[in-house]
Each structure stands twice: as C-alpha cells, then as structure tokens.
Amino acid sequence: MRTATIEPLLSVRRGKSAVEFYQKAFGAEVLSLIEEGGVVAHLSVNGAGFWVADESPAHANFSPEFIGGSTVRIVITTEDTNAVFDRAIAAGATVVYPLKDQSYGWRVGRLADPFGHHWEIGKPLR
Amino acid sequence: MRTATIEPLLSVRRGKSAVEFYQKAFGAEVLSLIEEGGVVAHLSVNGAGFWVADESPAHANFSPEFIGGSTVRIVITTEDTNAVFDRAIAAGATVVYPLKDQSYGWRVGRLADPFGHHWEIGKPLR
Numbered sequence: 001m002r003t004a005t006i007e008p009l010l011s012v013r014r015g016k017s018a019v020e021f022y023q024k025a026f027g028a029e030v031l032s033l034i035e036e037g038g039v040v041a042h043l044s045v046n047g048a049g050f051w052v053a054d055e056s057p058a059h060a061n062f063s064p065e066f067i068g069g070s071t072v073r074i075v076i077t078t079e080d081t082n083a084v085f086d087r088a089i090a091a092g093a094t095v096v097y098p099l100k101d102q103s104y105g106w107r108v109g110r111l112a113d114p115f116g117h118h119w120e121i122g123k124p125l126r
Numbered sequence: 127m128r129t130a131t132i133e134p135l136l137s138v139r140r141g142k143s144a145v146e147f148y149q150k151a152f153g154a155e156v157l158s159l160i161e162e163g164g165v166v167a168h169l170s171v172n173g174a175g176f177w178v179a180d181e182s183p184a185h186a187n188f189s190p191e192f193i194g195g196s197t198v199r200i201v202i203t204t205e206d207t208n209a210v211f212d213r214a215i216a217a218g219a220t221v222v223y224p225l226k227d228q229s230y231g232w233r234v235g236r237l238a239d240p241f242g243h244h245w246e247i248g249k250p251l252r
Contacts (some may be wrong), residue, residue, distance in 0.1 A: 072136050
C-alpha cells in the first residue's frame with residue numbers, strides 16, 4: 001500500500017456541539033465542515049486528524065448515546081499529558097481513569113467526552 | 127499541545143485472531159503485542175498506527191459483537207483504494223458500500239471486518 005493515514009470517524013449526536021467541544025477541549029482545528037444533511041467534520045490536533053459525523057443508525061453509524069457504550073477508544077499520544085488532560089476536563093470531559101504511570105511503560109489516563117466517546121491521553125515512559 | 131498522534135484502539139472479541147486478520151487484510155505490521163491478561167496490540171499500516179485490544183465490558187471496552195454495532199469508523203486514506211479494498215475482501219471483510227466516486231469529492235467504499243468494525247477506504251478526488 002502506498003502512503004496511508006488512519007483516522008477515526010466518531011459518530012455523535014449533536015455534531016455541531018461536538019465539533020465545538022473538540023475545539024475547546026483539544027484545541028482542534030477544523031479542516032473541513034459540511035453541515036448540509038448532517039454534520040461531517042474533519043478535525044486536526046497538531047496535525048493528527050480525526051472525523052466527527054452526526055449519527056445515522058439506519059446506515060450503521062451509531063453514537064455511543066444510541067448504543068450505550070463505545071467500541072473504539074481514541075488514543076492521543078503527546079508529551080503534554082497533564083496539560084491536555086486538564087484542558088479537556090475544564091471543557092467538560094469527565095475522568096474515567098486519572099493519569100498514572102503504568103507498569104507497562106506508559107503514563108496514561110482516560111476521559112469520557114460529553115458525547116460518550118472515550119479518550120486515552122498518554123505517552124511512553126522512558 | 128506538542129506533537130501529537132491520534133490512533134484508534136479497537137475493542138474486539140478474539141484479539142489474537144483480529145491481529146492476524148489485520149495483518150492479512152491490510153498488511154499491518156505488529157509494533158508491539160501483549161497477550162498476558164488479554165491481547166493489547168499496536169499495529170501499523172505503512173506508518174499509520176492503530177491499536178487492537180480484547181474487550182472488557184466491565185471497563186467500558188465494548189466490542190461491536192457485544193454491543194451490537196460500532197460507534198467509530200476507521201478511515202484509511204490511500205492512493206491504492208481498489209487494491210486495499212480487494213485485499214481486505216479476499217481476507218474475509220464484507221462490503222457495506224462498494225468503492226465509488228462521491229459527489230463530495232472522495233472516492234470511498236466501506237467494509238465490515240469479521241469482528242464488527244467498519245472501515246472506510248478512500249482518497250480525495252482531484
């Protein structure tokens with residue numbers, strides 16, 4: 001395969017609010033935003049991309065609110081674990097597991113966002 | 127935030143089989159693999175990373191099989207849409223939507239893998 005990127009596409013309710021939340025919580029930049037017929041947004045956090053789209057259960061795009069949980073966690077790896085974690089909480093995320101140096105060699109903590117998606121904020125320990 | 131990566135972490139049943147499937151379907155390389163106490167694997171497709179881990183509903187890590195759908199699609203952007211799509215199907219993925227040039231300027235198709243995760247294989251059209 002020639003050069004590839006892998007980016008998660010998060011199904012949410014209230015897509016417009018979700019985009020605003022990710023801007024505030026993670027400093028996400030909006031690369032593209034379609035609102036017609038449901039929100040589809042391409043976002044970037046320091047060059048690392050992800051997508052957000054309004055759910056559509058008829059097309060098997062389920063929000064965590066619809067389905068009662070999430071099947072994919074989103075891992076942000078950054079040197080600034082504490083600052084990223086704290087900023088997201090200030091924006092309205094809730095702590096699932098606090099930041100902690102783990103025996104398997106990562107410093108990592110887990111957040112739930114107001115739309116039901118879970119984020120792991122971490123970095124490998126030296 | 128200093129340099130960040132964003133990588134999806136897919137909850138699955140039969141983690142070991144899932145890792146083997148992603149190797150076959152997408153030519154994924156295994157960067158790290160822990161099997162003790164449940165599979166946790168870090169994979170890479172041409173430098174683009176993602177994670178696979180055995181589900182743990184008690185810790186809110188739900189597989190699509192457990193919860194009956196998926197909340198995040200995984201978008202692979204590559205010039206080789208047809209080859210990637212066909213290889214994944216040969217490995218056992220099923221077509222949700224065939225590859226097609228879309229009016230919004232992407233060529234994209236959607237696959238379901240045997241573990242219930244959905245993949246969008248696409249590229250922007252010029």
